[in-house]
Amino acid sequence: MKKTLPVMIAAAAMIPGGMVMAEDLQSYKDRFEPLPHLPPIPADNSMTPAKIELGNMLFFEPRISSSGVISCATCHNPALGWADRIPRATGHDGQVGERNTPTVLNSAFLGSQFWDGREPDLEGQALGPIEADVEMAMDLDVALERLTEFEIYREKFAEAFPDDDDPISGENLAYSMAAFERTLNTPNSPFDLYLSGDENAISQQAKDGMVAFVDNGCVACHRGPALTDSQFHAIQVPGSEDLGRYLVTGEESDKYRFKTPTLRNVAVTYPYMNNGATETLEEAVAIMGEEMLGREFEQETVDDITAFLHTLTGEMPEFEIPALP
Amino acid sequence: MKKTLPVMIAAAAMIPGGMVMAEDLQSYKDRFEPLPHLPPIPADNSMTPAKIELGNMLFFEPRISSSGVISCATCHNPALGWADRIPRATGHDGQVGERNTPTVLNSAFLGSQFWDGREPDLEGQALGPIEADVEMAMDLDVALERLTEFEIYREKFAEAFPDDDDPISGENLAYSMAAFERTLNTPNSPFDLYLSGDENAISQQAKDGMVAFVDNGCVACHRGPALTDSQFHAIQVPGSEDLGRYLVTGEESDKYRFKTPTLRNVAVTYPYMNNGATETLEEAVAIMGEEMLGREFEQETVDDITAFLHTLTGEMPEFEIPALP
Numbered sequence: 001m002k003k004t005l006p007v008m009i010a011a012a013a014m015i016p017g018g019m020v021m022a023e024d025l026q027s028y029k030d031r032f033e034p035l036p037h038l039p040p041i042p043a044d045n046s047m048t049p050a051k052i053e054l055g056n057m058l059f060f061e062p063r064i065s066s067s068g069v070i071s072c073a074t075c076h077n078p079a080l081g082w083a084d085r086i087p088r089a090t091g092h093d094g095q096v097g098e099r100n101t102p103t104v105l106n107s108a109f110l111g112s113q114f115w116d117g118r119e120p121d122l123e124g125q126a127l128g129p130i131e132a133d134v135e136m137a138m139d140l141d142v143a144l145e146r147l148t149e150f151e152i153y154r155e156k157f158a159e160a161f162p163d164d165d166d167p168i169s170g171e172n173l174a175y176s177m178a179a180f181e182r183t184l185n186t187p188n189s190p191f192d193l194y195l196s197g198d199e200n201a202i203s204q205q206a207k208d209g210m211v212a213f214v215d216n217g218c219v220a221c222h223r224g225p226a227l228t229d230s231q232f233h234a235i236q237v238p239g240s241e242d243l244g245r246y247l248v249t250g251e252e253s254d255k256y257r258f259k260t261p262t263l264r265n266v267a268v269t270y271p272y273m274n275n276g277a278t279e280t281l282e283e284a285v286a287i288m289g290e291e292m293l294g295r296e297f298e299q300e301t302v303d304d305i306t307a308f309l310h311t312l313t314g315e316m317p318e319f320e321i322p323a324l325p
Numbered sequence: 326m327k328k329t330l331p332v333m334i335a336a337a338a339m340i341p342g343g344m345v346m347a348e349d350l351q352s353y354k355d356r357f358e359p360l361p362h363l364p365p366i367p368a369d370n371s372m373t374p375a376k377i378e379l380g381n382m383l384f385f386e387p388r389i390s391s392s393g394v395i396s397c398a399t400c401h402n403p404a405l406g407w408a409d410r411i412p413r414a415t416g417h418d419g420q421v422g423e424r425n426t427p428t429v430l431n432s433a434f435l436g437s438q439f440w441d442g443r444e445p446d447l448e449g450q451a452l453g454p455i456e457a458d459v460e461m462a463m464d465l466d467v468a469l470e471r472l473t474e475f476e477i478y479r480e481k482f483a484e485a486f487p488d489d490d491d492p493i494s495g496e497n498l499a500y501s502m503a504a505f506e507r508t509l510n511t512p513n514s515p516f517d518l519y520l521s522g523d524e525n526a527i528s529q530q531a532k533d534g535m536v537a538f539v540d541n542g543c544v545a546c547h548r549g550p551a552l553t554d555s556q557f558h559a560i561q562v563p564g565s566e567d568l569g570r571y572l573v574t575g576e577e578s579d580k581y582r583f584k585t586p587t588l589r590n591v592a593v594t595y596p597y598m599n600n601g602a603t604e605t606l607e608e609a610v611a612i613m614g615e616e617m618l619g620r621e622f623e624q625e626t627v628d629d630i631t632a633f634l635h636t637l638t639g640e641m642p643e644f645e646i647p648a649l650p
Contacts (some may be wrong), residue, residue, distance in 0.1 A: 061404075062402070069409060079385045090393065093419030166528075
């Protein structure tokens with residue numbers, strides 16, 4: 001396949017290296033939004049304690065995989081930034097998928113789910129990995145049958161979905177997991193504190209990085225509370241032949257397009273890119289400069305932007321390791 | 326293979342069914358020991374906070390497996406009684422082992438480790454699953470190299486083993502994990518409270534079960550604080566051709582011998598037997614009666630003993646889901 005041309009983004013006027021005065025930084029800060037403590041909540045899936053508790057159980061439940069040992073938390077591991085820190089997801093029978101595992105953290109702030117955006121929301125996302133042959137490789141009906149065998153699940157589904165005659169369903173499995181996932185947010189990162197007025201919450205280098213991030217145009221796509229526009233941009237990173245969004249839409253123009261990933265917690269969700277082939281944040285910044293912005297960053301710029309990205313690691317969410325039946 | 330004869334155990338005189346008066350129960354209670362809050366600690370591996378913290382990290386660390394997604398906690402899952410609740414352990418590339426995963430809970434009270442007792446202690450046990458082809462399938466040297474790449478592990482190993490010039494070693498990996506595992510105990514089960522004088526901590530049926538457990542001779546092997554003698558007894562449960570202890574010693578007399586498993590938390594560590602082929606506690610009790618005691622229990626006896634076994638589920642230990650590097 002021929003490599004597509006990088007998307008050129010009109011960058012704001014470049015400012016030569018060096019410190020920006022504090023009073024001038026406000027216009028840069030204005031380009032960002034702190035992470036709200038709660039994401040948007042869909043009208044048809046209110047976040048009730050019963051649903052969240054059930055979703056928390058199901059997220060750690062390996063019996064909804066065909067092997068009985070893989071749960072959502074296997075690849076979305078809370079010890080590893082709710083991702084897996086290996087290049088590409090490894091699932092059923094050790095099969096390796098095509099793409100890097102995105103973190104669940106703040107995923108409720110995204111405009112669509114999966115690298116190719118093939119599901120609009122977390123409710124749509126939840127069942128995919130359960131049924132995918134290379135992930136949990138489970139027939140959904142069998143998963144539901146297994147859950148139905150446990151009295152505690154019969155109770156918890158009934159509590160979470162009190163209006164349903166037959167509450168243990170694929171839809172309710174997805175809805176409860178989505179409700180739980182909407183609790184997995186990381187507010188109060190150093191950058192959020194900085195945006196909220198604590199000038200000392202981040203270093204001068206990180207502030208320089210914020211300036212470089214804006215001036216070089218990174219913020220054009222990495223914007224909004226999760227630092228993503230949730231749009232699809234063409235990119236072919238080293239080693240990837242993945243057709244991306246095209247596999248969903250069949251539109252020629254969608255070839256090699258992937259959803260802009262969130263930069264929240266990016267320092268703890270390595271490796272990078274759709275194929276996970278990029279190990280360090282510094283490399284990722286340099287590659288994005290080349291591929292998306294068509295420019296070779298100075299090392300100082302790479303270091304500054306990397307320092308800025310490190311300030312996006314927030315407070316890890318509370319959750320319980322459930323006592324499963 | 327011919328089935329070996331069951332080990333016959335001289336049972337105490339049978340008492341006919343029905344209630345035993347409270348004043349007579351003391352002689353039964355005297356056959357048991359409450360679980361101490363701490364297990365024996367070896368002289369050469371003191372439980373320091375630094376070692377425990379490091380061991381906690383390593384227990385949840387999947388990068389010490391060759392796939393990068395299997396940690397000790399995959400099969401010794403804290404959500405599943407620190408075991409896996411599938412018949413036989415499922416590890417690297419979905420391979421299924423020969424034996425049921427024993428719980429880590431209270432394992433420091435056991436006289437040896439593994440079903441066949443091939444390691445004397447937790448220090449000896451820890452490296453086995455990392456290197457086993459059907460479990461984590463990892464070369465130990467590669468595991469240590471991976472750990473050495475992380476600054477936090479270089480720091481934590483140095484803190485845990487301050488006298489070592491080169492603290493990231495297989496021995497120290499095992500020692501720190503063993504120190505962590507010695508914190509995973511479950512005191513204050515209803516039965517422990519009962520032994521400590523709270524007559525209402527367990528039901529009358531459970532008390533009847535305790536009596537039946539003693540009178541039928543179960544207590545001959547299931548004795549001491551963890552309800553195991555840590556000895557090896559010949560048993561061939563349905564579906565098993567496993568030669569057990571013989572594979573360790575090569576002694577003909579050790580064929581089909583397995584270590585008496587702990588009964589602590591047995592209600593939450595199903596399925597049962599060396600091959601995990603027995604799904605319920607009731608079935609397990611009945612099989613043990615037939616295979617080890619040579620008698621067919623009345624259903625009432627099975628139910629009473631099962632009720633007793635349910636009182637052995639203790640307080641689950643505290644631990645942290647570590648933030649791994």
